[in-house]
Amino acid sequence: MPGRLLALVRPAPSSSPKSDSSSKTDTTHSLLPPVYSVEPPSSTRSKSQESLVMDAFKRHSLGRGDKKTPKVEAHKAASLNMEVESPPVVFYNNPQTSTGALISGQLKLDVRDSQLKLDKFEMQMLAVVVTKKPVAQHCADCSTKTSEIHKWEFLKAPLSLSHGMRSFPFSHILPGHLPATTHGALATIDYYLSAVATTSTGEKISYKRNIDIKRAIFPANEKHSVRIFPPTNLTAAVCLPPVVHPIGDFPIKMSLSGIVHNKGDAQTRWRLRKLNWRIEEIQKHVSTACNKHQQKVGGEGKGILYEDTRVVGAEEVKIPWKTDFEQGNIDAEFHAACNIATRPLCDVDTAIGMSLKHNLVIEMVVAEEWAPLKKLSQATPTGAARVLRTQFHLVVTERAGMGIAWDEEQPPVYEDVPSSPPAYINDYDIAQLDEVGSAMNL
């Protein structure tokens, strides 16, 4: 089941042995209702949190059994581990309408000493946004912004524990407006659960786990778009799926009309000579400055907008299309897909200045022919040719069904049966048209 793997992208850095049989929930500690932090995280806390993240990565990358590290681990009074019980976090639909997703599990505290007194035990869900092009290079505060999504405080008062395993259950409905985990060229968004237990002697027992958040936008109706190409009479009607996925192909139906023009006793007409498509991924990100470097961007709340466009799939259509000079139409049906090797990303739209969108660009080369009406089969190329280029917004999202929304028990609110094509056109535009010389090699 691929969905499960996604939630366990980074294994727990802590390697305490699991002894589930002996685990029992401690009844002496009191659980507090979730506390929402109203304070933005201070910059010093951001730093320490980030270094914890890095520690977790380092430990993970070093791997187990690294014989070259002679450092003997200091005796820890206890160790922490976690069992996430909720399915992989998937937000359904767009940030404005998503109901969010549940995260729940058990924090496992394995007390090694005969007695342990905890002064504090809390966990945070953190969002870490890393800007690849910080306003001030090498400034950690410019490049990394950490914010707290939720905080759990497990203790009301100091708690004494004896040797053994304790479970601390946690749960929270993550709000559906949060941007999904994204690793873009300009910025990355990651989420972590970070737990810290502080003993009465000041020792900190910490645990950090990466939580992968995905978004799946449910498909609605097919998208019908029309593009006109003045000064010609050519019109392209294109039918696209409402959403597409990073993996897997999708169908495109295109009809080019207005290809025939009769005048006097002759006919001029356009023949489609070449048909290409490509998928462009457009990333935008506003790099904002830390308090110290705000003057570099002209004050608070300002930033530098970066844009990055790359092609994540392209092909020339090789399957034949249908040309009907009597009806004046060319009909083409073909499939397009993102190239997995380019690691295509899903659409993201955030309030923090980062966005990721996709366009499908269709390019057609048409060549003009002339024929007498009496002998339509004897057409001659006039030498004129044009490139018709047009683009359509493409919604790239995860496939639904990888996780369970917290309101999964409700009947789905989306149309899972494709309806008949709508009578309206939801996308109408004048497209780009390039005239090319007769010298063009067709």
Ligand SMILES: [Zn+2]
């Ligand atoms: Zn800075």
